[in-house]
Amino acid sequence: MNSQQNRNSSVPVAIRLKDVQHRYPKSQVTLSIPNWEVQTGDKVFLHGPSGTGKTTLLNLLAGVLQPESGEIALLDQPFSSLPTRKRDKFRAKHIGVVFQQFNLVPHLSVLKNIRLAAYFADNKASVDSKAAAMIDALRLPSEVLHQSAGSLSVGQQQRVAIARALINEPEILLVDEPTSALDTDARDAFMNMLTALCETQNTTLIFVSHDKSLEKYLSSSVSLSALCTLKEAE
Amino acid sequence: MLLSFAVSSLKSRAKSVVLTFLSLLISISVLLSVEHVRMQAESSFSRTVSDVDLIVGAPSGQLNLMLYSIFRMGSPTNNISYESVEMLKGHSQVEWVIPISLGDSHHGFRVLGTSQDYFEHYKYGDKQRLTFASGQPFAGVFGAVIGADVAKKLGYHVGDKIVIAHGTGMVSFTNHDQSPFTITGILAATGTPVDKTVHVSLEGIEAMHLSPSKLKPIVANPDDTSNPLIQPDDVTAVMLGLKSKFATFTLQRELNNYQDDRLMAILPGVAMAELWKMMGTVENLLRIISVLVLVSSLFGLSTMLLASMQQREKEIAVLRILGAGGGTIFMLLLTEALLIAIAASVVSTSLLTVLFSVSKGWLASEYGLFMSANFFSVHNAIVIGAVLAATIVTTLLPAIDAYRKAIHSRL
Known part of the structure; x- marks a missing residue:
């Protein structure tokens, strides 16, 4: 935990994008982000209507997509220029991701889902006790650890997804519309727990949503239309 | 980890996995018993006469x-x-x-x-x-x-x-x-x-x-x-x-x-060899048929894995986002196929051992066939090895497919 914080404090800029261009396959549309920086520990609310490149941006940040040109650097290290295998490893160790839904492998138990994340990140720490602590912090009964992920409610699954995404204490957490399947009460509880956990781990959070009412939980807010432009090539 | 994931994934698709397993079990059993009967026939044939010059x-x-x-x-x-x-x-x-x-x-x-x-x-x-x-x-x-x-x-x-x-x-x-x-x-x-x-x-x-x-x-x-x-x-x-x-x-x-x-x-030995050479044609025919049966079940295995790719897209997306590379997904599919094939080989060998032990006396008394019930021979190990190698080859197609899909999957 200490070394984690030291590392984070020595890296003030968690995310840096420079002249990033991405062309959508089978179309002439290009997404371009001239310049974007996120400080370590920031909790950025990224909002904008559907179809403005939210998911593409997340894919770029997670390293699933590679930009056509430009440079994405994470934690002051070049990221988008890494070979696929190294990007996969970097993602496993330094980036946590929570989707809208289907975050978990349904046929595995909750604990095994969490162990899987630790396995791919070569995280040899005592995963089980940490998972139990996180499940407790997320106000889930400890029995869920041994239930299959597919048998949980959507709200429970989303909370397990946070635990899974944070088990390796990643420096960056990417979250994509995680509350769209939740009702208002569950949504509030979810947001509080998410931000509290990020706070304790000093995690840089990128939170993507079209729901402006969630803005209040996060420290800063960026509109996608201000950040990037979509243009049709001639 | 990969192994326990493969086992769990197979369990979650129990029905199609069991059917594929049964089809492999039958074809491996056919192949092994044809090989076994052939070897036993050859030895029982050549033991008919001994020491006559x-x-x-x-x-x-x-x-x-x-x-x-x-x-x-x-x-x-x-x-x-x-x-x-x-x-x-x-x-x-x-x-x-x-x-x-x-x-x-x-x-x-x-x-x-x-x-x-x-x-x-x-x-x-x-x-x-x-x-x-x-x-x-x-x-x-x-x-x-x-x-x-x-x-x-x-x-x-x-x-x-x-x-x-x-x-x-x-x-x-x-x-x-x-x-x-x-x-x-x-x-x-x-x-x-x-x-x-x-x-x-x-x-x-x-x-x-x-x-x-x-x-x-x-x-x-x-x-x-x-x-x-x-x-x-x-x-x-x-x-x-x-x-x-x-x-x-x-x-x-x-x-x-x-x-x-x-x-x-x-010379009895020379004549015996000539006779066995003639029988060899029939023997090869049996072999070809059992190999074809095996090939068709291996294609069944490959089809099952390909078909499962559709329903597993999300699962693979999850693995990808956790940092699993395309190679891991490839190995996962290969492990699943090998697990089924190994299980089928083991069950088939045990089943045949039991079957031949039980029917040994009856075969000897009714047909004068003296069959050993020992299936744990070097020859059978080679046959099973070949089956597993063929499994890997037929699984390459779905595994490469999974690898490609994994590389291009999005969040």
């Missing part, structure tokens, strides 16, 4: 001579004179001589006229001598020694009287009614054609072909084998044991060029 008969073909003299199949074309037998008995290179005379039957079992030397020198399997389950070799004119199968099928015991018919058919029109034989001994089972043979003396064969009037004095005095009427004139073939194996080819050439009788000498 030459078989001498009338010139025909070496296969023909071996088939009727050893396997009691087909009919002898011609006989050789008894003077030739005497010549062989006196030959300096010859250690022992077993004359055999065929052509008669008893309730469908072949009757073999021979001498006492048969029980002393005939060997099967790994140089095993014939042993008596009860009784002893025949003495006198009308003694008979029957094989284990004959005794079992016809319910005979030592001391029973039997009648021998002329010809080799099941139904014979000329029964040698006047020459009843008495069973003096029953041989222990050997798993060779000996079990299906009725052995009598050469004099007995001559006696039963005499007219009733001539037969009477012989029946009245059955212990006297010196009556000139029942001295054999000719025999069907002779089995020879030599003093030195090195003399085999010399003697063979000598006998083939023998001037006083038309003789042909063959």
Whole structure:
């Protein structure tokens, strides 16, 4: 935990994008982000209507997509220029991701889902006790650890997804519309727990949503239309 | 981790996995049993006769001579004179001589006229001598020694009287009614054609072909084998044991060029190999069929994995986002396929071992097939190894597909 914080404090800029261009396959549309920086520990609310490149941006940040040109650097290290295998490893160790839904492998138990994340990140720490602590912090009964992920409610699954995404204490957490399947009460509880956990781990959070009412939980807010432009090539 | 993930993933698709497993189980079992029966047949075939250096008969073909003299199949074309037998008995290179005379039957079992030397020198399997389950070799004119199968099928015991018919058919029109034989001994089972043979003396064969009037004095005095009427004139073939194996080819050439009788000498091993080569065609056909059955189930396995890719897209997206590379997804599919194939191989081997252990006695008694129930041989290990290699090859297609999809999957 200490070394984690030291590392984070020595890296003030968690995310840096420079002249990033991405062309959508089978179309002439290009997404371009001239310049974007996120400080370590920031909790950025990224909002904008559907179809403005939210998911593409997340894919770029997670390293699933590679930009056509430009440079994405994470934690002051070049990221988008890494070979696929190294990007996969970097993602496993330094980036946590929570989707809208289907975050978990349904046929595995909750604990095994969490162990899987630790396995791919070569995280040899005592995963089980940490998972139990996180499940407790997320106000889930400890029995869920041994239930299959597919048998949980959507709200429970989303909370397990946070635990899974944070088990390796990643420096960056990417979250994509995680509350769209939740009702208002569950949504509030979810947001509080998410931000509290990020706070304790000093995690840089990128939170993507079209729901402006969630803005209040996060420290800063960026509109996608201000950040990037979509243009049709001639 | 990969392994436990694969197991869990297979469990979640239990129905299609079980069906694929069953189809592989059946085809691997077919392949293994065909291979097993083939190997066992070959060894049981070559254990029919042992330690006989030459078989001498009338010139025909070496296969023909071996088939009727050893396997009691087909009919002898011609006989050789008894003077030739005497010549062989006196030959300096010859250690022992077993004359055999065929052509008669008893309730469908072949009757073999021979001498006492048969029980002393005939060997099967790994140089095993014939042993008596009860009784002893025949003495006198009308003694008979029957094989284990004959005794079992016809319910005979030592001391029973039997009648021998002329010809080799099941139904014979000329029964040698006047020459009843008495069973003096029953041989222990050997798993060779000996079990299906009725052995009598050469004099007995001559006696039963005499007219009733001539037969009477012989029946009245059955212990006297010196009556000139029942001295054999000719025999069907002779089995020879030599003093030195090195003399085999010399003697063979000598006998083939023998001037006083038309003789042909063959080496049982060489004839056996030729016969087995002919059977090889059938054997290969069986092999091809079982390999095709296996290939079709492997395609089934591949299809199952390909079809599952659709429903597993999300699962793979999750793995990708956790940092699993395309290579990991590729290995995952390969592991799943190998798990099914290994399980099918293990179950198939155990199943066949149990099956053959249970039916061993029945196969031996009903069909004279002596099958070992041991499936844990090097040969079977090679067969299973080949099956697993083929599994990997047929899984490459879905695995590469999974790899590509994984690389291009989005959040």
